[in-house]
Amino acid sequence: MVVALRAASVIAFVLLWEWAARVPISFNFPSPWATLTALVALLRSGAILSATATSLQSLALGFGIAIAVGVPLGLVMGVVRPVGRVARVYLDLLIALPTAALIPLVILSFGINILSSAVIVFVFSVPFVTMNAYGGVRDVRPRLLEMAHAFDASRWQVFVRIVLPSALPMILAGIRYALSRAFVGLIVAELLLSPFGLGRLIMASRSMFEHDRMFATVLWTLLLAGVALAALARLEGRLLRWRT
Amino acid sequence: MAPRPVEIVVDGVSKAFGTVQALVDVHVRVRAGEFLSLIGPSGCGKTTLLKTIAGLVAPDSGRVVVGGRTVEGPGRECSVVFQDFALLPWATVQKNAEFGLLLRGVPAAARAERARGMIAKVGLAGFEHAYPAQLSGGMQQRVGLARALAVNPQVLLMDEPFASIDEQTRRVFQDDLLQLWSEERKTVVLVTHSMEEAIYLSDRVVVLSPRPGRVHQVLEVPLPRPREGAGVRATAEFARLVDDLWKVLRKLQ
Numbered sequence: 001m002v003v004a005l006r007a008a009s010v011i012a013f014v015l016l017w018e019w020a021a022r023v024p025i026s027f028n029f030p031s032p033w034a035t036l037t038a039l040v041a042l043l044r045s046g047a048i049l050s051a052t053a054t055s056l057q058s059l060a061l062g063f064g065i066a067i068a069v070g071v072p073l074g075l076v077m078g079v080v081r082p083v084g085r086v087a088r089v090y091l092d093l094l095i096a097l098p099t100a101a102l103i104p105l106v107i108l109s110f111g112i113n114i115l116s117s118a119v120i121v122f123v124f125s126v127p128f129v130t131m132n133a134y135g136g137v138r139d140v141r142p143r144l145l146e147m148a149h150a151f152d153a154s155r156w157q158v159f160v161r162i163v164l165p166s167a168l169p170m171i172l173a174g175i176r177y178a179l180s181r182a183f184v185g186l187i188v189a190e191l192l193l194s195p196f197g198l199g200r201l202i203m204a205s206r207s208m209f210e211h212d213r214m215f216a217t218v219l220w221t222l223l224l225a226g227v228a229l230a231a232l233a234r235l236e237g238r239l240l241r242w243r244t
Numbered sequence: 245m246a247p248r249p250v251e252i253v254v255d256g257v258s259k260a261f262g263t264v265q266a267l268v269d270v271h272v273r274v275r276a277g278e279f280l281s282l283i284g285p286s287g288c289g290k291t292t293l294l295k296t297i298a299g300l301v302a303p304d305s306g307r308v309v310v311g312g313r314t315v316e317g318p319g320r321e322c323s324v325v326f327q328d329f330a331l332l333p334w335a336t337v338q339k340n341a342e343f344g345l346l347l348r349g350v351p352a353a354a355r356a357e358r359a360r361g362m363i364a365k366v367g368l369a370g371f372e373h374a375y376p377a378q379l380s381g382g383m384q385q386r387v388g389l390a391r392a393l394a395v396n397p398q399v400l401l402m403d404e405p406f407a408s409i410d411e412q413t414r415r416v417f418q419d420d421l422l423q424l425w426s427e428e429r430k431t432v433v434l435v436t437h438s439m440e441e442a443i444y445l446s447d448r449v450v451v452l453s454p455r456p457g458r459v460h461q462v463l464e465v466p467l468p469r470p471r472e473g474a475g476v477r478a479t480a481e482f483a484r485l486v487d488d489l490w491k492v493l494r495k496l497q
Contacts, residue, residue: 147330150298151347151395152318161347165334242334242375 030212039216055197062121070129078137117189124185125178132174136167249277250311257306265456289457323392382413419472
């Protein structure tokens with residue numbers, strides 16, 4: 001049922017796209033077929049693969065640090081309430097921040113390189129990782145804490161045996177959401193600042209009016225994000241098997 | 245194996261939450277090995293009293309002595325069974341039953357063996373690898389009981405353990421609990437709002453009055469044991485005792 005629906009939705013999307021390409025609403029709007037052809041060409045030439053490798057480096061660096069910083073920070077915020085109350089104001093502001101506007105500042109600080117886009121990826125994704133870890137800790141069922149106390153558990157035991165597993169589903173959901181934010185951040189960074197990776201390929205194609213190549217690169221980025229998200233969802237399903 | 249049951253002395257315990265006086269000068273003596281129930285209208289502080297014995301709530305004045313030791317926090321003498329089971333949803337039946345032993349640093353092999361034995365005793369053999377969400381309420385509470393008993397406490401404190409379980413399941417479970425109690429000989433304190441349950445299970449029933457909570461009356465239950473499976477519920481004596489209890493509680497409403 002789900003599989004059939006999925007297939008139908010993909011077909012409907014491609015048909016809609018094909019129709020949009022035939023209607024003269026825009027200059028040189030590439031059809032699905034033209035886009036696919038361009039994508040194959042980009043893959044053959046290897047251009048898109050080297051761009052992908054560069055982009056994934058920024059992504060892995062920025063997103064990895066976002067998890068390494070965000071999860072512990074959120075946990076501390078949840079466990080030490082005063083820290084949580086202070087820090088969440090900054091997180092709320094960070095989420096509302098027009099991050100793209102910060103990019104010149106990032107270039108000034110870090111230079112035009114992979115590190116800069118990693119910083120943007122980090123800024124895009126870290127608030128969501130942190131917020132969910134924080135929320136996960138605050139959602140722990142008080143009864144489970146009471147039960148552990150009744151067994152005279154130490155603070156460390158309560159944290160490791162009750163708080164952490166209770167917060168895990170929300171932490172993982174936060175990581176998954178933050179990953180899609182990280183992809184957005186990556187492309188924004190590469191479009192606006194650094195002549196690297198997939199963003200540069202998109203910019204270059206656009207400036208040459210090679211819209212099929214531009215579309216192909218966007219499609220490829222979406223595919224990458226989709227695969228990464230699906231992999232995370234699988235991992236989540238595995239770690240949270242008890243929820244079925 | 246089974247430790248000697250101990251006496252519990254609640255000695256002039258008072259407790260207020262803000263302006264609400266939950267307990268005032270409560271005196272209760274639970275004999276070693278006795279099955280005692282606390283009953284009373286809602287708001288009479290019966291759960292607060294149970295948590296005070298468990299060391300989860302500190303009294304404002306007075307003290308609780310369990311087996312000669314004044315309670316100053318949760319101790320090894322007592323295990324608690326909760327109304328909503330308080331199971332770890334991410335852990336299997338086996339791991340849940342092991343939880344108290346894990347917190348007390350019992351080595352893995354001994355832990356697994358002891359928990360498996362207890363799971364069998366509460367009638368859940370074969371369900372070791374199930375998760376709580378896959379079990380009925382009655383079965384989940386059996387896991388809660390196995391977890392409480394696995395650490396081999398001298399006192400079992402039960403906070404409305406059958407309240408969220410349907411009637412048929414509850415009756416079978418009550419009989420199983422009596423059977424287990426006769427084998428393990430713990431001192432049991434049970435909080436309940438069911439008069440039939442209090443009479444059927446207990447040696448004595450303590451009636452608490454509400455706002456502020458204090459001991460109103462103590463009823464003896466002279467029904468012979470073993471009661472399980474003996475058709476005690478159908479006897480005139482049982483009906484009379486429930487009615488006596490009802491007459492006491494009615495005046496407190």
